[in-house]
Amino acid sequence: MKRSLYHWPLDPGSREVRLALAEKRLTFTPLMLDLPADTEKLSQLNPSGRPPVLIEQQPGSKCTICESRAILEYLEETRPAVPLLPKSHEQRAEVRRLMSWFSDKFQSEVLGFLLFERLEKPLLGLGSPDAAAMREGKRYLLWHLAVMEELTQSRNWLAGEDFSLADISAAAALSCLDYFGDVPFEQFVSVKSWYVRIKSRPSFRPLLADHFPGIAPAPDYANLDF
DSSP states (O other), rough: EEEEEEEEETTTHHHHHHHHHHHHTOOOOOEEOTTTTTTTHHHHHHOOOOOOOOEEEEEEEEEESSHHHHHHHHHHHHTTSOOSSOOSSSHHHHHHHHHHHHIIIIIIIIIIIHIIIIIIITTTTSSOOHHHHHHHHHHHHHHHHHHHHHHHHHOOOSSSSSSOOOHHHHHHHHHHHHOOOOTOOOOOHHHHHHHHHHHHHHGHHHTOOOOOOOOOOOOOOOOSOO
16 A cells, blocks of 8 residues: 655644644655645646645555545544544534634634734735734634643543544644743643643654644644643
8 A cells, every 4th residue: 555645834734734644654755745836736736726735556546635634534434443533423413523623713813913923824825914903813812722721631632531633634734833932831730731631742852843834843843742
């Protein structure tokens, strides 16, 4: 089996899939997209033009799965030996609720401001970051972290007792901001403790080695004792 993942290093969905593949101990070749230069290539792989794209090939067959949620569900169904969803239906529902929280609400209220202004806007040639938009994103970030603080104070992991796709989704989103040093972990003790545990997992090491072209990570980004 040959497995390739087309990804963008500071895309939360791409990070979700990289973490899930590593947690399931599946070998793959990471193929980093250079966006926006590779926009046409990405559109050929996925008509929506969104990363990531996973391709599995073996003699006589090729399977292409596009975008993080579909890939994560595919991996859970086809590689169940290392489960990332709990056994009970209620617990699975909670994991999926939190996954949607980070892919939708966190994306629109936090990453849609902070990551867009810091990274995507300059790459697209749309000018300098807007200070008012940055303030709005940071205000929403504090609220989201407060919600996470309540969850991590009462649970072993974000969705319950076991490490799950909910933790992967949350860590993938926060790590994009942590690359820039934008997460005030010192104000949220339980969230920080949870994130330290995730940063210490072997699956996270490749993410900590990421260096986005032209933008150096924050000093504590790869530090496990921050």
